[in-house]
Structures are given as C-alpha cells and as structure tokens.
Amino acid sequence: MTRRSPLLLSVLLFGYAFLYGPIISLMVYSFNESRLVTVWGGFSTKWYFELLDNDQILGAAWLSIKIAAVNASVAVVLGTLAAMALVRYGRFRGRATLETMVTAPMVMPDVIIGLSLLLLFVSMERLTGWPQGRGQTTITLAHITFSMAYVTVVVRSRLAHMDRSLEEAALDLGARPMKVFFAITLPIIAPALAAGWLLAFTLSMDDLVIASFVSGPGATTLPMVVYSSVRLGVSPEINALATIIVVIVSLAVAAAGLLMYRQEKRQQD
Amino acid sequence: MNQARNTASDASWQAGSAEPAIRIENVTKTFGKTYAVDDVSLDIYPGEFFSLLGPSGCGKTTLLRMLAGFETPSSGRILIDGKDVTQVAPYERPINMMFQSYALFPHMTVADNIAFGLKQEGMPRSERDKRVQEMMELVQIVPFAERKPHQLSGGQRQRVALARALAKHPRILLLDEPLGALDKKLREKTQFELVNIQERLGITFIIVTHDQEEAMTMSSRIALMRDGRVEQVDPPRRLYEFPISRYAANFIGSVNLFEGVVIEQQGDEVLLQCDEAGAVLRVRDSRKMASGMPLCLAVRPEKIRLLAPGEEGPNQLTGVIREIAYLGDVSIYHLELPGGKRVQFTQSNVQALAEQPLTWDQTVTISWRPDSCGALSE
Amino acid sequence: MKWPALPRPEGRQFIIGIPWFWLALFFLLPFLFVLKLSLSESTLAQPPYLDIVREFKDGLVVLAINLGNYELLLEDSLYVKALISSLEIAAFSTLLTLLLGYPMAYAIARAPRHWRLPLMMLIILPFWTSFLIRVYAWIGILKNNGLINQTLMALGLIDSPLEMLHTPFAVYVGIVYSYLPFMVLPLYATLIRLDMTLLEAAADLGCRPWKQFLTITLPLSLPGVLAGAMLVFIPVMGEFVIPDLLGGPNTLMLGKLMWTEFFSNKDWPLASALAAVLLVVLIIPFMLLRHFERRSEEAQ
Numbered sequence: 001m002t003r004r005s006p007l008l009l010s011v012l013l014f015g016y017a018f019l020y021g022p023i024i025s026l027m028v029y030s031f032n033e034s035r036l037v038t039v040w041g042g043f044s045t046k047w048y049f050e051l052l053d054n055d056q057i058l059g060a061a062w063l064s065i066k067i068a069a070v071n072a073s074v075a076v077v078l079g080t081l082a083a084m085a086l087v088r089y090g091r092f093r094g095r096a097t098l099e100t101m102v103t104a105p106m107v108m109p110d111v112i113i114g115l116s117l118l119l120l121f122v123s124m125e126r127l128t129g130w131p132q133g134r135g136q137t138t139i140t141l142a143h144i145t146f147s148m149a150y151v152t153v154v155v156r157s158r159l160a161h162m163d164r165s166l167e168e169a170a171l172d173l174g175a176r177p178m179k180v181f182f183a184i185t186l187p188i189i190a191p192a193l194a195a196g197w198l199l200a201f202t203l204s205m206d207d208l209v210i211a212s213f214v215s216g217p218g219a220t221t222l223p224m225v226v227y228s229s230v231r232l233g234v235s236p237e238i239n240a241l242a243t244i245i246v247v248i249v250s251l252a253v254a255a256a257g258l259l260m261y262r263q264e265k266r267q268q269d
Numbered sequence: 270m271n272q273a274r275n276t277a278s279d280a281s282w283q284a285g286s287a288e289p290a291i292r293i294e295n296v297t298k299t300f301g302k303t304y305a306v307d308d309v310s311l312d313i314y315p316g317e318f319f320s321l322l323g324p325s326g327c328g329k330t331t332l333l334r335m336l337a338g339f340e341t342p343s344s345g346r347i348l349i350d351g352k353d354v355t356q357v358a359p360y361e362r363p364i365n366m367m368f369q370s371y372a373l374f375p376h377m378t379v380a381d382n383i384a385f386g387l388k389q390e391g392m393p394r395s396e397r398d399k400r401v402q403e404m405m406e407l408v409q410i411v412p413f414a415e416r417k418p419h420q421l422s423g424g425q426r427q428r429v430a431l432a433r434a435l436a437k438h439p440r441i442l443l444l445d446e447p448l449g450a451l452d453k454k455l456r457e458k459t460q461f462e463l464v465n466i467q468e469r470l471g472i473t474f475i476i477v478t479h480d481q482e483e484a485m486t487m488s489s490r491i492a493l494m495r496d497g498r499v500e501q502v503d504p505p506r507r508l509y510e511f512p513i514s515r516y517a518a519n520f521i522g523s524v525n526l527f528e529g530v531v532i533e534q535q536g537d538e539v540l541l542q543c544d545e546a547g548a549v550l551r552v553r554d555s556r557k558m559a560s561g562m563p564l565c566l567a568v569r570p571e572k573i574r575l576l577a578p579g580e581e582g583p584n585q586l587t588g589v590i591r592e593i594a595y596l597g598d599v600s601i602y603h604l605e606l607p608g609g610k611r612v613q614f615t616q617s618n619v620q621a622l623a624e625q626p627l628t629w630d631q632t633v634t635i636s637w638r639p640d641s642c643g644a645l646s647e
Numbered sequence: 648m649k650w651p652a653l654p655r656p657e658g659r660q661f662i663i664g665i666p667w668f669w670l671a672l673f674f675l676l677p678f679l680f681v682l683k684l685s686l687s688e689s690t691l692a693q694p695p696y697l698d699i700v701r702e703f704k705d706g707l708v709v710l711a712i713n714l715g716n717y718e719l720l721l722e723d724s725l726y727v728k729a730l731i732s733s734l735e736i737a738a739f740s741t742l743l744t745l746l747l748g749y750p751m752a753y754a755i756a757r758a759p760r761h762w763r764l765p766l767m768m769l770i771i772l773p774f775w776t777s778f779l780i781r782v783y784a785w786i787g788i789l790k791n792n793g794l795i796n797q798t799l800m801a802l803g804l805i806d807s808p809l810e811m812l813h814t815p816f817a818v819y820v821g822i823v824y825s826y827l828p829f830m831v832l833p834l835y836a837t838l839i840r841l842d843m844t845l846l847e848a849a850a851d852l853g854c855r856p857w858k859q860f861l862t863i864t865l866p867l868s869l870p871g872v873l874a875g876a877m878l879v880f881i882p883v884m885g886e887f888v889i890p891d892l893l894g895g896p897n898t899l900m901l902g903k904l905m906w907t908e909f910f911s912n913k914d915w916p917l918a919s920a921l922a923a924v925l926l927v928v929l930i931i932p933f934m935l936l937r938h939f940e941r942r943s944e945e946a947q
Contacts, residue, residue, distance in 0.1 A: 008757075011750040012766075018747070018824065019773050022784035025794055029787065039792075082666035089659065094667055101670035103937060107878060109885020109929075111902045112922045115909065116677030119684055119919070122694050145673040148666070206777050209887055213909070223779050230783045230892065234790075242780040249775045257768050339847050359850040372848035376866050385862075386852030437852065 023246055030239035047240040054237060057225055064222040067136060068204035071143040075200040076193055078144065079151025086152070087159040105146040106153070114213030117142045121214060134216030142214045143204040150203060151196035158192035159185075191263075198252065288351060290315045290441055290473045291336065296345030298331050298497075305331040307497035308345070315440075318467050318474045320484040322520075323494035329477045332494075333443050336475065337366045349441070360389070365439040369446040371430035373418040379429050380405070380414040386437045404432040407466065424455050431463075435470070442467075444476040448483060460486050481521045485509065493517050509569075511643050518567045518645060525573075525612050526645075527566040531558045538639050541566060545610045550584050551639040558644075568642035570601065573614035573635050575627075582636030586612065590631050602627060604635060678926065685920035686712045689913075696915045716920035729899040730924065736815070736890075736900060737883040740822040741876050747823060748830035748875065753864075755831075756838035767835060774828045782821050782892050789817050789893070813895035821889040826882070830875040837871030837943070838864070870939045877936035881929055901925050 030048075034041025051057060082102055086095070105113065121131055121138050131137045166188070170180045186193075208223035215221070229235050289312035298306040306328040313319045321329040334340045336347060338359030346355050354362055365386065373382050383404050387397045405411045408428040418426055427447065434442055447463065448456045464487050467474045478484050484491050485505045493500045493508065493516075501508060501517045512518035515526060527550055529543035537555040541564050552566050568584075576582050591611065592603035599615045606612060614635055616627070627633065687699045688711075699711050720726040755766045773781060788794045789811040796808040811817055841864060849859045887902040894900070901921060909918040 008750055008754040011747070012754040015747055015751040015827070016769060019770070019827065022781060022788055022824070023773065023776065025788060026780070026784045078666050078669055081662050082670075085663040085666065089663060092663060094663070097675075098663070098667050098670070100937065101667075101674050103940065104933065105670075105674060107881040107933065107936065109882055109887075109902055109925065111885045111887055111905045112681070112925060113674075115905065115918060115922050116681045117673065119680035119915075120673070120677040123680055141673060145670065148669070152666075202775050206779065208779050209906075223777070226777075226779055226783075227888075230779070230786070234783075234787050238780070238783065242777070242784070245780065246776050250772065253768065253772050253775060257765070261764065337847075337851055339850075359847070360853045360855055362851075364851075366848070366851045368844050368848055370842070370844055372842065372844040374845060374848075374863060385849070385854070389853035389858070433848075433852070 023242075026239050027243045027246060030236065030243040032236060032239075035236060047236040048244075051237050051240045051244075056220075057222070057237070057241065060220050060222045060225040063136065063219065064205050067140050067143060067221065068201045070140050071147055071204040072197045072200035074140075074144045075148040075151050076197045079148040079196055079200075080155050080189075080193065082148065082152040083155035083159055087156055102149045102152045105149040108146075110207070110209035111213075113142070113146060114210040117145070117210065118213045134214055135219035138214040138216070139211050139219060139221065142210050143200075143207060146210070147200035147203045150199050154196045154199065155189060155192045158189045162188055191260075195256070198256070202249070287314050289313060289348075290317070290350060291475070292346075292348040292351075293332075293336075294346040294348065296332070296335060296342045296347060298328075298335060298340060299343045304328075304497045306335070306342075309497075309499050310345075311492060311499065311502065313473060313475060315473055316471055318464065318487055318489045319476070320488040320491045321475065321477045321494060322479070322481060322484040322491050324479055324520075327494040328497035329479075329494050330445060333366075333445055333475065333477045336441075337364060337443055338362050363439055364441045364443060365434040365437055366443040366445065367430050367434040367447055369449055371418075371426050371450075373426060373429055373433070375418055378415050378417055379410060379421070382418070382429055383433045383436050385433065390437065400436060404436050407435070408432045423450055424459070427451060427459065431466075435466075435472070438470075439472065441473045441475065444474060446477055446479070448478075448480075456483070463487060485521070493520060512567065513645065515565060515567075515645055518643070523570055523613060524567050525570065525614075527568075529564055529566065531560050531562045531564050533560055534558060539564070539644060541644075545608055546586055546606060547608050548584075548586060552642050552644045553640040554644045556644075565645040566642055567645050568637050570613045570615045571599070572641040573612070573637045575614075575616065576634040576636050580634075583639055584642070585634060585636045587632065587634045588612065590627055590629055590633060593627065593629065600627075604633065681919045681922050681926075684916055685716055685923045686714065687916050688713045688715070689916045694915065695913050713916075716917050719917065720920055720924065725899070726904070726921070729901050729904050730928070732899040733884050733901045734928075736818060736822070736898075737880050737886075740819050740826075740883055741880045743819060744823045744826055744830045744879050745872065745876060748827055748834055749872070751827075752831045752834035752838055752871075756835055756841075763839075767831075770828050770831050770835075778825060779888060781825060782888055785817065785821055785824065785893060786812060789820070812893065813898075815894070815898060817893035818890055818898055821893045822879075822883055822886065825889065826879045829878040833874040833878065833943075834868065834871045837868045841867055870942055874936060874939040874943070877932050877939070881932050881936065884929060885925055 031043050031045060032039075032041055033044035033046070082098065085092070085098065086102070089095075117138070118134075121134060121141075125131060125133075131141070162185070167180050167184050170184045171177070175183060206223060207221075208227050211221045212224060212227075215224070226238055226241070229238055291311075291313040293309055293311040293313075296306055296309050297304065309328075309332060321332060323329050331340060335342050338354070338357060338361075342355060346353055348354065349363060374385065377385070380401050383401045384397055387400060392400070401414075402411075405414060408431055410425060410428045410432065413421060413425060413429075418429065421429065427450070431447070434444075444463075448459055451459060460483060463474070476484075476487070488505055490502060490504050491508050492502045495516055501513050503511075508517065509521055512521070512524075518524040518526070527541075527543045527546050529541035529546075529550065532540045532542050532549065534540070534557075537553055538551050539554050539558055541550055541552070543550050543566070550566050552564075558564065574582065576585065586604075586606060588604040588606040590602050591605045594601040595618075597618070599617050601613060601615050604612045604614065612635065683699060684696060688697045689695060690697050697711070699713070751770070755763055755770070758766060786793070790796075791808040791810070791812070793812070795811065796805070799805045800808065845863050845867075846859050849863050850856075854862065885902040885905075886900060887906050890898045890900045890903045891906070894903070901924075905918050905921045905925075908914045908921065
C-alpha cells in the first residue's frame with residue numbers, strides 16, 4: 001500500500017527546494033567577489049575576513065553567545081521542573097495555569113512578549129530598584145521565559161514515554177526519591193535535556209524582537225546588528241555570517257542526528 | 270478432544286467435483302530474500318470454513334493478505350470463482366476481511382462503520398439502513414448503533430468488525446485471528462457463534478489462526494502451514510488422527526513418537542523394530558514399505574490403554590510411572606520405559622474417587638491398537 | 648494522569664512552584680502591565696507615559712483611566728484596517744502553509760521507515776538557523792535584480808523585472824517559508840499515528856484510494872491540521888520581521904504597527920492598547936490550540 005505517487009514526490013521535492021534554495025543562495029553569494037551581491041564577480045573569501053574585522057558584529061556575537069548560554073542553562077532547569085510537575089503530579093492546584101503558561105510563549109507573538117516584559121521591567125525597577133536599567137540581564141530573563149516553554153515540551157515528551165518501572169525498581173531496591181532522580185531519571189532523560197539546551201540556545205541567538213524591546217543602550221545582540229544592516233539592503237558580510245551559522249548548525253544537527261540514529265539502532269538490535 | 274465438525278455440505282471438496290471458490294496456484298511471496306509464502310497451491314470450495322493454521326511467521330497471514338489484495342504474489346495466481354484476481358485491487362475484489370485489530374474507523378459510529386462498505390457500492394439509503402439493521406441484529410449489537418468504537422468492549426468491537434465485513438454479503442470472508450484479542454471464555458462462546466453465522470449465511474470463511482483448538486472446533490478443513498509451505502490439508506479429524514509428518518503430529522495435540530525400522534509387512538500391518546521401546550511395534554498402514562526402511566510410529570496419549578495384570582495386548586510396553594498431572598477431566602501420566610524413554614498416556618477420571626488410582630513409581634503395562642496409531646515417514 | 652504517588656522526588660512544592668512563579672511573574676503578570684499602560688496617557692518623559700495611579704503631594708491618590716488610546720484605535724481607520732489585513736494575511740498564509748505542508752507531511756509519513764527520520768530532520772533543520780537570516784535570504788532572491796528576475800530575464804521569459812519584493816506576495820512567501828516546519832510537525836505526528844490497517848479495511852470494503860484519503864485519512868488527521876494551523880496563525884498575527892523586511896509600505900500588520908508606535912513614535916500607551924487588542928483576538932485560536940493538544944495527549 002506504499003505506492004509512491006509522482007505528485008506527492010514532486011511536492012516533497014519542491015518543498016525541500018523551497019526550504020533550502022534561499023539558504024544555499026546565501027552561501028553561494030557569500031563567496032562572491034562583488035559587493036553587488038547579485039552580480040557574480042568571481043570567487044572570493046574576502047567577506048569572511050571583513051567579517052572578522054568587524055568589531056561591532058563580533059562584539060554583538062559574543063554578547064549573544066553569553067546571553068544564550070546562561071539562558072539555555074537556566075531554561076533547562078526550569079523547563080525540566082515544569083515538565084516533571086506536569087508529568088508526575090497529576091492534578092494539582094494551578095495545573096491548568098501552568099499548562100497554559102508553558103504553551104502560550106511558543107505561539108505568542110514576539111511583539112507582545114517583548115512589550116509586556118519591558119513594561120514589567122520598568123515597573124519593577126521603579127518599585128524595587130531591580131533590574132537596574134536594561135541590557136544583558138533583562139534580555140536573559142526574557143529569553144529564559146520563552147525558551148523554557150520549549151524545553152518543557154521536549155523534556156515532557158521524553159518523561160512521558162519513559163518506562164516508569166525503572167524508577168519503581170530503584171525505589172524497590174531502596175533508593176530514596178532524590179537518589180532515584182539523579183541515578184535513574186536524569187540519565188534517561190539526558191538526551192532531551194541536551195536537545196532542550198541546544199534549542200534554548202538557538203532560540204536566544206535568533207531572537208530580534210523581544211531583545212529589541214527589553215534591551216537598553218549598550219546591549220546590542222547579534223540579531224539586532226544583523227537587522228539594522230539588513231534594513232539597509234543586502235550585504236555580503238551578512239551572507240558570510242549566515243554561511244558560518246548554517247555550517248555550525250548543520251554540523252551540530254548532523255552530529256545529533258547521527259547520535260540519535262545510532263541509539264535507535266542499538267535499541268533495535 | 271474437540272469434536273470435528275462434519276456436516277453434509279462438507280462433501281463437495283471430498284468428491285472434488287465442485288468449482289472451487291478460491292484457487293491458489295503456486296503462489297510465492299518473497300520479502301527481500303525471505304520466502305514468506307513458498308509455492309502454495311490450495312483449492313477452497315464454496316461454503317467451507319477453512320483454516321490456515323500455523324505458528325507465527327509461517328506465512329499464513331501473508332497468504333490471507335494476498336487473498337484480500339493487500340500484497341501481490343511474487344509469482345503464482347489467485348482465482349476467485351475461476352477469475353484471475355492476482356492483480357486486482359483490494360477495493361475491487363468480491364472478498365471482505367475481518368482484521369485482527371478489527372480496524373474499526375474511530376471517527377464513525379457503529380452503524381456508520383457497518384454502512385461504510387455499502388456506501389462505497391452506492392446502495393440506496395433505505396436499503397442500506399435495512400441491511401445495517403439486519404447485520405446489527407445478526408451479531409446482537411443493536412443497542413450500540415450510535416456508539417463510537419472506543420466506547421465498546423473488546424467483544425462488542427469484534428462483533429462490529431464481523432458485521433462490517435459481512436454487510437456487503439461477500440462470497441468469501443477472510444478472518445485474521447478473529448478471536449485473538451478475546452479472553453478464553455468469550456473466545457469459546459464466539460467460536461460457536463461464528464460457525465452458526467457461517468452456516469446460516471452460507472459464506473465461505475477463510476480464517477487465520479495459530480490456535481489449534483480454535484481451528485479444530487470451527488473448521489471444515491485445515492491447512493497446516495510451516496515455513497511458508499502447506500504441510501497438510503485435511504479435515505480436523507483426519508489431521509488429528511492421521512498426521513502425515515512429525516511436525517503435523519506435534520503441532521496438534523500431544524503425541525508419542527517411536528523411531529524404528531521396518532521389519533516386514535503382514536497384510537495391512539507394518540511391523541517395526543523399535544530400539545528405544547525395546548519392542549516390536551505394529552501399526553496399520555497399507556502403503557508399500559521396504560524392510561529396513563526407517564519409520565516413525567505416532568500414538569496419541571488417549572489411545573493408550575492400561576492393561577490389567579495378566580492381560581495381553583498389541584504394542585505392549587511395561588514401565589514405571591514417573592509423573593502425574595491431574596487436569597480434572599483427565600490425568601496425564603509419564604511412563605518411563607526400561608531404556609529411559611518416556612511415554613505419555615491419559616486416563617479419564619471417570620470416578621471422583623478412583624478405587625485404585627495410579628501412583629508414582631508404580632509399574633504398569635500399556636497397550637494400543639495398531640489401527641489407533643499412525644506411521645510417519647517424514 | 649494515571650500515575651498516583653510513586654516516585655515523586657521530594658519537594659513537590661518546589662518542583663511545581665518554581666516554574667509556576669517564574670512564568671506567573673515573567674509571562675502572566677506583564678500582561679496586566681500592558682493593560683494598565685494601555686489605559687494611561689502618553690507623555691514626553693522617560694519612560695514616556697503617565698502612570699494611571701498618581702499620588703499628589705498632599706497624599707491624595709488618583710486613578711486616572713484614559714480610554715483615549717482605544718478610542719483612537721476605533722476612530723483611525725488605519726488600525727481597524729491593520730487588524731483586518733493581519734487577519735487576512737494570517738488566514739491566507741496559514742492556508743498556503745497547509746497546502747504545501749500537508750502533502751509533505753503525508754509523503755514523509757508514508758516514506759520507508761529508515762527515510763522518515765532524516766526527512767523530518769531536513770524539515771526542522773532550517774528552523775535551527777537564524778530566522779532573520781532566512782527571511783533576509785529572500786530579499787536577494789525576490790528583489791528587482793535578484794535571483795528570480797535575473798534567471799527569468801536570462802531565459803528571455805520577461806523583458807523587465809517582476810515587482811516581487813515589498814509586495815504581499817513576498818510576505819506570503821516569507822511566512823510560508825518560515826512557518827512550514829510548524830505545520831509539518833503536528834501533521835506528521837498525527838499522520839504517523841494513523842493506523843494503516845484502517846486504510847486497508849476501507850479498501851477491503853470497496854473504497855478507492857482517493858476516497859480513502861477523504862473519508863479516513865483526512866478526518867482522522869484533522870486535529871493535526873488544526874493544531875498546525877493555529878501554530879502558524881497565532882504567531883503570524885503579530886509577525887514583525889517578515890512584513891518589515893519583505894512587505895511594502897502598504898503591508899499593514901498589527902505587529903509592524905506596534906513596532907512603529909513603540910520605537911518610532913515612542914507612544915507606549917498606544918502600542919500597549921494594540922497589544923491588548925491583539926491578545927484578545929488571539930484568545931480564541933489559542934483556546935482551540937490547547938483543545939487539540941489536549942486531545943492528542945489523550946490519544947497517546
């Protein structure tokens with residue numbers, strides 16, 4: 001019953017071409033000698049060197065990486081707690097609210113999240129004096145809030161599919177609940193935690209809108225720099241940057257995919 | 270043991286005169302390098318309750334799926350009523366199937382599930398409603414007409430699946446492990462209901478099962494399968510009493526096997542020297558057999574009789590009782606012969622308190638008639 | 648949840664409490680501030696608004712609620728138009744995403760088993776690379792001397808470049824492109840769970856392949872369709888980057904308008920009122936989304 005229809009296959013091919021065509025075109029033009037991005041002026045790697053000389057981009061990238069790393073680490077902890085609560089604690093008071101609060105940030109338009117968090121930070125500063133001004137801290141707090149929702153989804157599905165008798169066996173053998181969590185549960189859900197961390201990191205590296213709202217003078221993240229440069233038109237340096245990002249991400253995803261594939265194979269054997 | 274069903278209508282394939290409802294001609298199905306079905310030929314006649322019996326992986330389900338049209342044979346032909354349907358799509362075959370998982374459409378009510386096939390053939394609404402009602406009455410699910418499948422018990426779902434497959438009045442109904450998901454009590458009850466329905470509607474049933482008891486109870490004929498091939502095709506009684514191979518003898522019921530070599534033939538009896546029994550055994554078989562040829566004698570535990578002290582009988586063996594299993598209706602005894610071979614035999618527990626029950630380590634003599642055992646050459 | 652008490656790590660109140668309060672503080676509470684600010688007046692100060700709770704020197708506390716922002720939203724046809732246009736763009740692009748995403752998800756779910764994981768990875772992979780950069784890539788493709796126009800002119804199919812960038816067309820392309828994974832993922836999840844024997848049963852009962860799709864596959868994948876549609880529709884309603892970079896000055900969308908009011912006009916109260924309107928509009932689709940998610944959880 002798995003006859004392949006040519007129509008379906010061509011839609012699939014078109015879909016992938018649609019997804020990858022633009023990315024590939026960016027990568028090709030990043031090696032273009034000419035500044036007029038769309039006119040081919042011969043092969044060159046000069047834009048990569050110019051990128052390396054661009055202190056503004058490098059500084060923004062470094063700030064983004066710092067924010068993303070802190071964000072991912074905190075989001076993994078919070079997201080795991082939320083996933084544990086939702087999977088393990090059945091009906092508790094506030095469950096519906098928590099469910100809503102972990103789903104909503106994933107679909108909520110960025111402009112709303114950004115504006116509402118900014119207003120919160122302004123009011124908090126007025127009332128308590130913290131956070132003082134806006135910048136790295138407020139961006140990190142904002143990113144944690146929406147990326148923990150993604151972590152929750154990833155960890156939650158892993159927890160829900162986990163064989164509960166493993167934990168029961170450990171309890172039966174005399175391990176205390178805390179010990180069971182660290183010795184049994186955590187190693188089993190570790191791949192989900194890793195995936196959640198990477199996802200949170202990527203989301204943070206990628207966010208323009210929320211960061212623009214809650215950032216202050218002096219804190220310019222990489223997407224903000226890219227945005228202001230892109231607004232002025234196509235720029236070969238951005239193409240070079242895009243190529244670097246795509247290559248890093250592809251390598252990471254390929255490695256993760258290979259790991260998953262191997263794991264799956266081992267389980268099948 | 271279960272009574273094999275033998276009705277008058279079962280005679281057609283024995284006479285070999287009637288046109289088969291399904292003819293399977295040298296059908297082979299390979300998946301990669303493995304042969305799921307290997308050169309199977311079968312004729313199944315109208316009105317039969319035909320079982321494909323075998324352990325999992327023997328190819329019986331693949332064979333059934335080829336009849337339904339979900340798989341295409343790698344070679345060979347399938348004919349329904351004389352017409353080649355090998356390449357015909359499932360939705361164009363005059364065959365319906367009841368799935369092992371029941372495959373009830375979860376988004377439709379019971380009545381809609383049953384009406385589904387009728388809608389496909391464009392039956393007018395009034396007629397369709399009548400047919401659906403009839404079917405629900407037939408399988409006794411009328412009160413559940415408006416329920417969705419997930420609101421039904423396992424037994425009720427099984428009935429809906431049956432009604433849905435029967436609704437189009439197919440000439441042939443395929444049933445893939447129809448009772449597999451039911452518990453034992455319900456299974457036994459449903460077995461008889463299936464047979465009743467089949468007889469009432471006169472539809473040819475082809476059923477796949479791994480449960481020998483189920484096959485024995487319901488079938489007019491059984492095809493015993495092994496590794497993609499058909500080992501033996503016979504009515505239940507013949508299959509049980511006269512298996513043609515060790516595999517067939519072992520698959521259905523229990524059996525004692527005695528390996529030996531032919532000494533001579535006396536009329537229609539064969540004498541064989543059996544070293545593991547330490548005796549000469551007799552088996553009734555009129556086939557020509559050369560002396561010195563290896564032969565296996567198969568005897569069912571319930572065919573073995575206990576000899577009273579001093580009594581003489583054919584195939585007489587003496588040994589010590591080593592194990593007793595009390596099953597209620599019968600008890601199974603394991604007799605150890607002097608050479609170490611064990612023989613199983615059963616005794617009905619006729620009286621609640623037997624006068625002289627057999628006990629462990631008791632020495633007894635057993636015997637069976639030459640026409641109550643079979644000779645296996647394979 | 649059928650699991651009663653078993654291995655509950657100690658400290659239940661912390662496990663539930665910490666994420667709960669974090670989200671309540673940083674996600675729910677801020678909406679109240681949006682609401683509050685939308686009722687206040689704009690001013691030239693830092694921050695540029697007047698608090699609605701004002702305390703005067705003599706200790707008098709005054710609640711100054713200003714409905715002017717909402718009045719303005721209703722009076723100035725720009726905002727009503729933006730709302731309608733956002734709804735139109737979001738609905739139409741959701742439909743387009745579905746039309747492309749469904750056959751893709753279907754084809755992947757029906758692909759040989761060992762192909763499925765790599766094919767899904769390829770769907771998700773672009774999602775991991777920068778959203779901004781992916782949208783930017785389309786500028787180079789769609790603009791007047793961009794890739795498409797150059798190709799078409801080189802082939803001699805057109806004489807003068809087609810106007811594509813800064814048109815609604817570019818916005819649709821950008822949205823479908825960016826949100827495709829969100830559509831394919833839930834669709835794939837429902838299609839892969841679909842019991843194939845149901846289709847065999849339908850075929851067995853005389854149902855042709857195309858009708859099998861309409862009577863069995865499509866109705867059973869409806870929860871996935873609606874979940875995917877909401878996952879696209881909701882965020883697109885407030886989309887800023889795509890209409891800003893690919894759309895023209897005539898592309899009216901609430902997200903872009905909010906950005907302008909906030910960053911260019913420094914009118915925080917009006918931006919807040921727009922955000923409040925957008926929130927209210929999105930409540931129903933969001934409830935729908937939650938409903939289908941719950942149903943698919945129960946199905947598992």
